[in-house]
Amino acid sequence: MSEHHHGPAKGLMRWVLTTNHKDIGSLYLWFSFAMFLLGGAMAMVIRAELFQPGLQIVQPEFFNQMTTMHGLIMVFGAVMPAFVGLANWMIPMMIGAPDMALPRMNNWSFWILPFAFALLVSTLFMEGGGPNFGWTFYAPLSTDYGPPSTTFFIFAVHMMGISSIMGAINVIATILNLRAPGMTLMKMPLFVWTWLVTAYLLIAVMPVLAGAVTMMLMDIHFGTSFFNAGGGGDPVLFQHVFWFFGHPEVYIMILPAFGIVSAIIPAFARKPLFGYTSMVYAVASIAFLSFIVWAHHMFTVGIPLVGEVFFMYATMLIAVPTGVKVFNWVATMFKGSLTFETPMLFAVAFVVLFTIGGFSGLMLSIAPADFQYHDTYFVVAHFHYVLVPGAIFAIFAGVYYWLPKWTGHMYDTALSKVHFWMSFIGMNLTFFPMHFVGLAGMPRRIPDYNMQFADFNMISSVGGFMFGVTQLLFLFIVIKCVRTGDKAEAKPWEGAHGLEWMVPSPAPYHTFSTPPEVK
Amino acid sequence: MRLQARRLVMLLVGLLVSPALWAKWAVNMPEGVTDLSHSIYGLHMTIFWITVAIGVLVFAVMFWSVIFHRKSRGAKASEFHESTLVEILWTSIPFAILVVMAIPATKTLIEVYDADDADIDIKVTGYQWKWQYEYLGEDVSFFSNLSTSRDEINNSRPKNENYLLEVDEPLVVPIGKKIRFLVTGADVIHSWWVPELAVKKDAIPGFINESWTKINTPGIYRGQCAELCGKDHGFMPIVVDARPMDEYQEWLEGKRAEAEKIKELTQKDWTMDELMTRGEEVYTKVCVACHQANGQGIPPMFPPLKGNAIAVDRDKIGRHIEVLLYGVKGTAMQAFKDQLSEVDMAAVITYERNAWGNNTKEVVTPRDILDYKKDGKYTGQYSSEGGK
């Protein structure tokens, strides 16, 4: 027995060779935070240029590279790896497993990422610059008209895809095979459920993305014409393929967030989740619907009326299961005994702001109105409302919830509340005015604009800088917590439930070598 | 910078204290000037108020709990959970609301798609980074370029009110007529959008999309390209000038007369100075975006013309004309055959061959271009005259 309970290896090689789910979870989380800062720095460049009308700081070519890289890095480098990191840390502990099912592959799927992103970022220094065609990289702008570095971009996307698929396989294998006795599917915490569904989404759509970039590669280098009308291809085909990946992708970035929030709200309301079963079904239906709504990103490309109507109805339908989730969280809070520690603050902000993002999403689903909203700042406001307070606030909430478990220390709660309020104000200041400029007619992805948009853009920029700087505070809080702090108990939160709170804090290097009994 | 700061402070204060300020800022979608834009605005406001109503309800319950069900107030958690009735209610009520919303939305959508029986057809082609308008059957066609000066963009001159939303030649259309737009792209995908008309349609190379409008009120309506189309995506505005039918007819006449005049100019004998002056104008308007004012381009995407063999070698004049007429397929270098008259073409080539120290002293005349279009060859028979 005792020889199994060895600690981590010493030195740098611990991190390179590790197959331990906690180590790999930490690697993912640190990596994702680094990417968050990098992608954030690019957002700062964007906001600085848009601070006032006219070209001041960067030229349009570089501006386009910034918007493109900001999107790619935030989606593939910050949000997705953060959730995989949380999955690595928490899923085995939540289901009573000793580790992930495929530990060596786990090591691989992480270590591909730094190389993928090094490659992606290096394109900025290549002749002709990095990708400048938006994170959606529509052909033919990205094929015939792309910079020479596009090939490297394609290769980087392939690597990210491989990493994601391996991560997803691992999550599925773990959840389906390593649950402790008595941990039936319908007893699993919602974070585990949402990740199971997310993993299936990943396996379904990452190959589609790989297909899209491979077709680009063929068009660029091997004379095919998948996306070139001149050769019998179709530029719109690219968009269909991209969004067949892209729409489920946005749920990949939000479902695990639902899971985190569904753990935190009951904990701090000291009351069980209102409708566990309906939450599980809502997640499943959202995942299903996510496959049949992709063309709502393409209402203006000229799809036939029937298609337009179908995608409009299907999109509107998503509001139903999403509403179920929101109503459930609110019903869970109702008549609870609420306290507002930092995880709860972020979770409550999540519910409010994600709902606002959902509302603008519902507006966008109305196809005729979308003709006015599409490709404007209204859309930018919409998806930042679902991604920043959606995905990112949920990640913060999760980190503040589980950090004592990971480090064995309580973090500086006062500072963490400053972090929350600054992020909350900064985020709203940045993105709320974007609704207005978008409705008033400002297209997205432009480096310069008419004066009528100036005031709101200035407010957005100030909010953006505030939000950006605040994240350095988060870094400080986490580092401080890793090094020192009051000792955390095994269960630092009064109302928390779940197996992860049965192990001591910090969680030992190996947990549940013998499975716990779940009743 | 100090001014900026002051403006910012005033702005933030204003934001807090004066709702009147909101009226000054455009915070909502324009109602527009067509029946369709009105219906779309109506849909937008309906769905907006629906979301507000749901939001008020949900947030009221939530903030009620946040305020009154706090542990610090001694709230005890009740244990209730799972209620099939509640679950059914909050699934079916939103569903019913959506159905009610879907009906008018579908109606409007069907109207948007009904582009038949148009009085006027205009083909709209998106180019990197300008729009071409062809009045089908009217023999009128022209390009519409951004007319904001580089100085304004680079902050060396104060910006005018229509900064970035102004063009050299607006699209002139009559009011009260059904106008069908046939929208396509020449290189990458663009999107033709005028908010006041509620028309946004992607301009996709190789495909033609239909859209239509019928404008009720005369006026100038401004829009922008809405689909990222490369470097100057933010610099290809759209201006629609809607006039009464008779003024529109007059304008058409004027346009045709103008075209006649340009044809006559082709036969005129041009001196090098005349060509250089005109060439510089054309270059500044049409070519700078890519090849830059100093002729050095932005390699490797946009090649330099300064010192480029094609612009300095005498035996490459034919190739030079060919590149300009027909473009380079699959690159941003488009065919200028239909964009530039023979005169402008000759002028810009002459300019390229003599500007930025290229100094070839060679002159390419409008008649050379005409010949090249006919025979696909450059003989140089007119150039030598002009050159001396």
Ligand SMILES: [Cu+2]
């Ligand atoms: Cu464009």
